[in-house]
Amino acid sequence: MLYIGVMSGTSLDGLDIALVELQAGNWTLRDAFCASLPGTLRQELLELCQPGHNELARVALAEQQWVHLAANAINQLLTDLHLDASDIRAIGSHGQTVRHEPGAGYTWQIGNPALLAELTGITVVSDFRRRDVAAGGQGAPLVPAFHELLFAHPEQSRALLNVGGFSNLSLLAPEQATRGFDCGPGNVLMDAWIQRHHQLPYDAQGAWAASGKVHQQLLQRMLAEPFFQQQGPKSTGRELFNLNWLDRLLSAFPEVSNTDVQATLLELTAQSCARALLDTLKDCQQLLLCGGGAHNHALHARLGELLPGIEVLSSSALGVDPDWMEAMAFAWLAHCCLQGIPANRPAVTGASGLRVLGAIYPA
Structure with missing residues (x-):
């Protein structure tokens, strides 16, 4: 089975795309690609981490740009490897964190998984952190x-x-x-x-x-x-x-x-x-x-x-490239969600118990 992990972290240094293969219980990196964030998008995402003017509309527009960047990178990777969308079981998309306040009961990652599914033709699993927060956890770290x-x-x-x-x-x-x-x-x-x-x-x-x-x-x-x-x-x-x-x-x-x-x-x-x-x-x-x-x-x-x-x-x-560890992890988290496997660790996040993480957007 092939999965794709998409990770855009707090460094905002790029959008990591990892193609990961699950075979006989082993997770192997098949290929990877980093898409650079345009300077204007990076600056907007940085500013959205703090309170500001007209945030709802700005978030909606920024996440559309983010998703188009991710979709283009995924589609290019598949073309380069002569793969079809149907060859990929799911995309695990972390999205981009713009606010993380678990003490106030919320964490917010933007990334419009519905649009990503439309643009790639691949099932997308996203929104991994909020279920853990709902269960009283920090929602992080998940890796x-x-x-x-x-x-x-x-x-x-x-x-x-x-x-x-x-x-x-x-x-x-x-x-x-x-x-x-x-x-x-x-x-x-x-x-x-x-x-x-x-x-x-x-x-x-x-x-x-x-x-x-x-x-x-x-x-x-x-x-x-x-x-x-x-x-x-x-x-x-x-x-x-x-x-x-x-x-x-x-x-x-x-x-x-x-x-x-x-x-x-x-x-x-x-x-x-x-x-x-x-x-x-x-x-x-x-x-x-x-x-x-x-x-x-x-x-x-x-x-x-x-x-x-x-x-x-x-x-x-x-044997694991340090640059792609987190993107690989979100490919694995997508697999866990589809299989109904709890993927948080209460001793890590403080959640009240094991939970299946993520929301599924079918292709």
């Missing part, structure tokens, strides 16, 4: 269950650290329920800072951060944010960690250079993730990195320093 499927080991304790716009941990220990939670900012603040000062989409390999020095007082002020003291289940987003949050903290430290701010932001990501892991999986032997942050050499090295005795590797070392 730990997929990590469990791929990487759980009968004798070894492992953790998966996904570093996208935000970072989240999956904790896999033998004979224990899978746990996980959001750790805090991943790339979101580093990306925003380098975009502001160098007009670059991201800090390639963490080179700019590595050229600066960590400002310890600023770092401690950042780590004093109450989110970091909370225990999981917990999740976060741009509603909390954004440039306004950073600017408020920087107002007390006008002497800090832009380069040192970037170094401090990388240290914030590294320390918040390392502390979260050490506090929750004390016998961890291996940490696997996935998401765009897996390519940040400076972050990878710093995590290794903060986690002595734990082997820190890219998920590629175990």
Whole structure:
């Protein structure tokens, strides 16, 4: 069986399309493609993460653009691989998160699955998070269950650290329920800072951060944010960690250079993730990195320093490309929905029980 996973994360760095094959219980990446978001659409989606004017109409128009981009990429991928729409059992579409407020009882991912089904001729499964929120959960992260499927080991304790716009941990220990939670900012603040000062989409390999020095007082002020003291289940987003949050903290430290701010932001990501892991999986032997942050050499090295005795590797070392992990996960979530398989993990999200996630839009 072939599925397509569509993932557009909080980094807003592109729309990931993964063609995944299920054969004999194994999930294998067949092909993948990243569609760049037009600058105007990216900016509109960023602005929609905060309250603004005429939001309903703007959301409706933005999600139409998002869906046309996704459909064009999917149709092109099928053409390139000489596949028909009928060869694909379903598309699992995460959509694009514009608001995530589980404490207020809602999370909102736009992506018009009805239109995506029309434009591709393929059944679409979407809206994965809201059922978990309805059951009292955070609705995030959802990928730990997929990590469990791929990487759980009968004798070894492992953790998966996904570093996208935000970072989240999956904790896999033998004979224990899978746990996980959001750790805090991943790339979101580093990306925003380098975009502001160098007009670059991201800090390639963490080179700019590595050229600066960590400002310890600023770092401690950042780590004093109450989110970091909370225990999981917990999740976060741009509603909390954004440039306004950073600017408020920087107002007390006008002497800090832009380069040192970037170094401090990388240290914030590294320390918040390392502390979260050490506090929750004390016998961890291996940490696997996935998401765009897996390519940040400076972050990878710093995590290794903060986690002595734990082997820190890219998920590629175990055969799964870190760039496509989440898109693959939403292909799997589509399969679970169609098969009636619960795909949340209450120990991760805090939901009151296992739930089948997603809504189905037939071709």
